[in-house]
Amino acid sequence: MVCDDQQCLPPTEVEFDFNVIGVSKDNGVVTEKVNKEEKAPKTAEKEENEVKILAKADDVQEKEEKPSEVKVEEAEKIVIEDSVGKADDHIVSGSDTPKEEIEDVQEEDNSLWAIFVAGFLGGLAAIFMPCIFPMLPLTVSYFTKQASKGSGVGKALIYALSIIVIYVVLGLIVTVIFGAAALNALSTNGIFNLVFFLLLVVFAASFFGAFEITLPTSWSNKLDSKADRGGMIGIFFMAATLAIVSFSCTGPIIGALLVQAANMGELMGPAVGMFGFSFALAIPFALFAMFPSWMQALPKSGGWLNSVKVVLGFLELALALKFLSNVDLAYHWEWFDREVFLVLWIVIFGMMGLYLIGKIKFAHDSALNYLSFPRLTLAVVTFSFALYLVPGLWGAPLTAVAAFLPPQHTQDFDLYTATLNPGAHTSKADDSEPRKYGEIFHAPLGLKPFYDYEEGLNYAKKVGKPVMIDFTGHACVNCRKMEATVWPEPDVYSKIANDYVLIQLYVDDKTDLAEEDQFYSKYSKKDIETIGGKWSDFQASVYNANSQPFYVLLSPDEELLAKPIGAIYDADKYAAFLNSGLEKYKERK
Template structure:
């Protein structure tokens, strides 16, 4: 297993530098054979190694079967059905939970026909098919063919390029049915579930907790006496000292929030969201966190050049007034970076994946406030420092614990890239096994059973260490049932979704009926049902929380599966569109090249939003029925949202 995993990682890294290309694993050659009135059409499929083409009789609920359609038959009559020249290979598919038939290498299909007038006839039609391998499936594809006296030359050398299903739309993307903007209608509605502000509060609290953790690191803790020493040198009135201490805390906050705002201004909310699911970025961030974890374990020290902090320290000593305080705050930020860097980086990436413009700044604000309050207090009241524990072995313990946490968190970023690009190297069971081992080792470390080079000898286990060890080991045991499909709601935001797990005994998950907006909308019109659009993302933490805690409720599950047409649109899906789409947005012409970009544009253009999760109830014409719903784990509120949508639809 380990060798297979390492080979997968190596293959993945080798493929990163390869240019993107449209896969065409099935090549078709269609020919009209025979003479006189009795003829036959031979459909010859050449299939690349490792891929397969599904048979014509796939059961309902499975993949797209190979089918043959005839649009125009002039002076031609078909004799029987299209038949294959050999039996398909049959095998049970765990992906679709059924026995399926498919063809490998090559296959011929034949259609017998009779020509009423061999000198004047016309045949046009198309083949619909889907190609899959052991890792992924391509979207349904359509291959057109035509024969006739005027088409004789074309029949000899048919175009072998597959074309996208419904390739020839009569209108542009934004003029298609159901794509018209409804932003004004949504703003006029009273919402019960939009909780973007709650999302920002969650990001703020996450940043605040990150700031408290950073305070305990060996890079930040020793800065407290330096801060006190700096303010004691000034020898000024108590009132002025308190004012400057507050100014010092505000300077720390301004620096960190400024970094968050600068990142948002440089990249923009949408670009940050794209970056958060970019394969290369996530792999680099995964590698960076692993590097920091190894450093925290004591293998080596990551420090910034001493000249940087020394120059700032001298500036703080020589400058006066507000400038000196600002330089002191900047010195703290710079010196502590080697410990706060991974915490800040993780916070920014997670905030970016929420899609809000203010999210990075809000997260940095929470981090900075948690970090600034203690420093400001010690600057105001230096006597408080006497009550603090001295630096020692406990600080190294904190550093090692952070190393384990960084190692566990790094897998989240590798998982995001794995899901967005469909590599399947870190499916749910693999992810859980690694987390179980990491947190079990953390528990043994806290009990003193494992030690690193810079650790002090553990003569006895303190009460805090014992309780932390119990929590860590209990968490490892809690995750074990997940290997058999237990939902593990506590970590649903971090672990890959259940559908990536091969062996799964849990059957309460809700799966969307459609992942294509146009197809889902057409189905809803045909069956006269309301539509629930789920704008989601592979890197969306709160989307997984909603699916694990709200959608699995029996009432919610039944309503989603029976009363609604559920369409899930992944805005970070990296699958390439077969033909790029050019659209106008905010007076600019932009090109959509991936499926995720298309759905992200739909969310922005039609609904005026770009945060996930984002749930919209519409009718078959694409008109909103109730105000959209955002992240809110209240099951009664979500049920009320669904009932309200049904009530409006039935009107």
């Protein structure tokens, strides 16, 4: 599940085949070669398209003076235009509303900006690592001792630019190796999420001093010898030497950043993240070369540099749990419920606070004789955050971090939901009402949703209420944020619980469909074998949308009552959306 601040996108798997039309050199006869055998039976529509291709190729051949120069681009265009035309003509099932009126409501994509900011913050943190901070005055003094100030500043800028180039190239290499499709697939793949979890735990252990992640010493020695050449090439190798020597400190930060970029699924995410990281890392080398007097304001190196590493280790350990939670939710292992997640976070941040005040020490820590003001302030913030999480063990929504926690409905002991609006959902359906797939889901906020579209629709016809479809996902952070911050508002909750029949369709659920329910999608051209695949295909084919959350209001006869929307964190606006659907339903009724 790939998310930014407004929406989440599921990964897309595409199976494809294509026809190659060639001209034999001996007699000029047009022949067709099929690259891949189609999984689905050939339909009349496909046969018609193939006839069009061959016919078009024949027409083009007749116009050419030489048969060997047949142009097939025009023939290929027929199929593309035919496919696009069908998509544009698609309408909502049971409704006369053209699909172009059901626009996929998406905010401007800010994913790359989020990755850049994360990289920039990682670069700032890397500056204060014991592998880099002590090198600042040494490197800057090299440039300030040049023949002229202008020459020194120029070389420092080249040095900074070299740092940026080295790390951006690293990001591009990751992009080329994996590609966009693979990066998207990583987001909900169980094996990769487990690998990410273990990888971040290893990085955290490295920061705690269990071992150091280093590159071969011969690499740094070789680069250092090339740096003695001088000139622009020598400066570039100086920057490369810095990257190699400091890898034991920057490696875990870079690794966590690349994991985050891969999990967001953006093609250029790794390169953009590395640009943000290297840009922040290069800034002090350039600025201090321009203004050497600023160096006097820097704190002296000491044991506090190692403390920065340890604090980052605690943060990486906390971040690792999110990847483990994603796998647990998608595959319904039910090992990692909300209270288990919260207990681990409370312990991690509690221990981080104890470390900051000197009550916990690692083997490579120096003695802490007194608490500095920055250290005391960070300790207060850390302890406060740990205490803020404690009420969540009894079901408090913890709205500030709700998007990162497992959903509320995984909580076994939940006093908050029990007192939110007792009995509000009882008018919608009694407990004896069947719920397809209900045994593997737990509803948020004590609601009683349906998990199958046809089942929910039939019940809506029975009770005469409109339908609210919630296209959601187990790993959708924006869905959890909506359920934790907007749905509990009284005006919103009462409408969802009492006035609508709620149908929640999880697009990333990995549970296999019964064999008789599996099918081949004419829309996506792939086999649908899981519950998530079924609802993802349904959302894309009917509503031309693939982001979550996505809310659709329908009458029981499937007429659209309001323009579908995505995440809206303003409860009043969301309540107005629900009201508009109810008013439209009353008018039509």
